[in-house]
Amino acid sequence: MRKEVANIVLDFSVRTATTYTPQFMGLPEGAWVKEGGFETAGEGIVIGFIDTGIDPNHPSFSDKDINSQHSYPTPKHFSGVCEVTPDFPSGSCNKKLVGARHFVQSAITRGTFNSSEDYASPFDGDGHGTHTASIAAGNHGVPVIVSNHSFGNASGIAPRAHISVYKALYKSFGGFAADVVAAIDQLKME
Template sequence: MWRIKLACLLLIFVQVQRVVLGTHDVYIVVMEGDPVVSYRGGVDGFPATAVDLDEEMDVTSEAVTSYALHLRGHHDKLLDSHLVEGTYEKLYSYHHLINGFAVHMSSLQAEFLRKAPGVKHVERDMKVQKLTTHTPQFLGLPTGVWPTGGGLDRAGEDVVIGFVDSGIYPQHPSFAAHKTDRYGPVPRYKGKCEKDLVTQRSFCNGKIVGAQHFAKAAMAAGAFNPDVEFASPLDGDGHGSHTAAIAAGNNGIPVRMHGHEFGKASGMAPRARVAVYKVLYRLFGGYVADVVAAIDQAVQDGVDILNLSVGPNSPPTATRTTFLNPFDAALLSAVKAGVFVAQAAGNGGPFPKTLVSFSPWITTVAAGVDDRRYKNHLTLGNGKLISGLGVSHFNVISVQNELLKYNNLLCRASSSIISPNRLTNWF
């Protein structure tokens, strides 16, 4: 009986603690001490794990595994000794690129941890957003880079690109493995493949070599709706599939829409492998804590390139220096580990202070120039041709303009010049 009473008292105590502590949010806590990629020794019983740039780290080695477990245990010990059990939830331990963790807790608990020995920085989690056929020819790839890498049939061979985005649609022909030369075993890469929740089929096929999703922070924040979002690497809105196809999509994929041909599409490195790290979702975007976990995992898995069409909604508020935050610190460690990192500059501009890619150690990609000018024509009934720029190229002959078809104000105001019977729209 006394055990039941004690259990009830503990439960009541935890609930009271939650009420007193107030609303919970996700926080990222950065600890003192080096992560795996930059640890060069100094902790008794744990040999150095860092390697030179021309060396490859064995993430399965005893040294790496034991030091990673040491960091994770240190995170748990800090939480257990400073916070009441049941009043918080640890979501991730970061140990490969940064030394820290993500935890769902109250603002009072966050303030308490800020003053704890060994804690370097505590930052409330932020939301992130998505950043958004002829391009290979325009860039001169067929006569430039592709021949130096073995030609079109070998462009990107054995390179693994990690896409931290909204997932992948594996059935798309840009990611098919059966219509290309057979892919051999992927060197170095050790990532895992999740299965489709409905079909139980793997997302991987030889072209796609890794597929994982990260949503613990989104779930803790109450943003993830399982009735709308896919709790899997499946792409919910096409953004991730779009970026993956641009970078690594198969060559010679016909582009058809409503019976019209728009040429053939190709990725910039059509033989590269695709590794998917889903962190973005349809209704809300994503959260930094999930993004950092994905980046940390991708580098552990052995990607060669990280592609990030994702960024914060605004500059970080916890530091005056925009790139001194867990996200950009993780990217710095990724570069130190020999990974090439490319991030989109953002959706804003051309106004000042609209850039949301802050790391000086990565490649930030913004919109540039192109040679696309869709010139379309409007032919009137009297044979007069009006030319102008359209949003796309469209080969449709003699389609009546719906705006003028129903005798609206424009039609009545100019009936002596233009009538529905005399107008064709070639857009």
């Protein structure tokens, strides 16, 4: 072997296994148990996501968790806002999804934003933000069904955490640093 080569590993097949992430990470036997189980993992924490938005109708973000005896408390240390738009109506936020805003001023100024392709709201236009938020803080035991086929139940890593979304990325063009920085600045203030 040449000195420039540190290691050689045979290729192997892999597959997606989103519903098994907690098991892969050892959460059911490890961290969740030490922190009181999935019923309290993430309790009292608000996770801020800067991404493509969120679909508030996804069951991972319901504040009526059928798998828990505890209702979601309103976070005492968070002052986020739930922005209301035609695509993100009043009631989109709840005690789980505690904040949602969108940032697009730079894209509008540049003439890049296209309202017929992208939502001028916190609503997720391509699913990336929804997926990311559900991995980190989605409810525990949510059935995953695609095209009438069950893929088991999924859980976020911190299923009792609250979520606040700061949309600065869009399906058709991505985003601009000025909008991302505006989202970061807003997140820091809340």
